[in-house]
Amino acid sequence: MDSGIEGTLSKFADDAKLHGVVNTLEGRDAIQRDLDRLERCARVNRMKFNKAKCKVLHVGRRNPKHSYRLGREWIESSPEEKDLGVLVDEKLNVSWQCTLAGQKANHILGRIKSSVTSRLREVILPLYSALLRPHLEYCVQLWGTQYRRDMELLE
Numbered sequence: 001m002d003s004g005i006e007g008t009l010s011k012f013a014d015d016a017k018l019h020g021v022v023n024t025l026e027g028r029d030a031i032q033r034d035l036d037r038l039e040r041c042a043r044v045n046r047m048k049f050n051k052a053k054c055k056v057l058h059v060g061r062r063n064p065k066h067s068y069r070l071g072r073e074w075i076e077s078s079p080e081e082k083d084l085g086v087l088v089d090e091k092l093n094v095s096w097q098c099t100l101a102g103q104k105a106n107h108i109l110g111r112i113k114s115s116v117t118s119r120l121r122e123v124i125l126p127l128y129s130a131l132l133r134p135h136l137e138y139c140v141q142l143w144g145t146q147y148r149r150d151m152e153l154l155e
Contacts, residue, residue, distance in 0.1 A: 004037050006030045012084065028066045039071045057081050058090055085138065101135055108132050 002009055007020030007030060018035065022028050042049055051070055055078040058065045068075050080089035080096075087097045112127050 003041075005034050007034050009034075009038075015084075017083070022064065022066060023062070028064070031066075032068055035068055035070050035075075051075070055081055057088065059092060060090075063090075101138065104135050105132050108135065 005018070007018050010017045010019070016038070018031065018038070020027060020031055020034070022031055039049070041047075049070060051073050054070055054075050056068055056075050057078055057080070065077065067077070080087060082088075087100065089096065108131050112124070112131065116123065116127065118124070
């Protein structure tokens with residue numbers, strides 16, 4: 001599947017993501033060639049892409065927002081997409097992801113408060129660690145400064 005791909009192809013389970021820098025017409029054409037290669041590969045191997053789930057996420061302030069197709073169908077553009085549980089938008093803004101995590105954490109805290117009568121540290125701390133903390137720490141590495149610096153290069 002990766003053979004001859006010019007951009008970066010990321011795969012996880014049954015998901016595949018193609019990305020690359022598109023600040024010239026050559027970059028746009030390279031992405032379209034990669035999509036054509038992926039479509040041919042799928043056809044040869046009798047596989048199908050779920051084209052309804054295929055989206056283009058344009059990242060960067062000066063992104064020309066080109067249109068792409070997979071086979072004969074144009075791929076819809078989207079201002080944000082969820083990727084492995086992480087909400088990514090075209091500005092790489094993490095505030096909405098943080099808001100959602102905070103809302104979920106508050107909901108869990110409410111459940112703990114209403115269902116546990118004890119307020120002892122040795123009772124509450126394990127519940128907090130097991131039920132609440134994972135939601136607050138999910139993908140925290142993603143928001144690190146190195147990732148942000150790498151993504152700023154795309155702008």
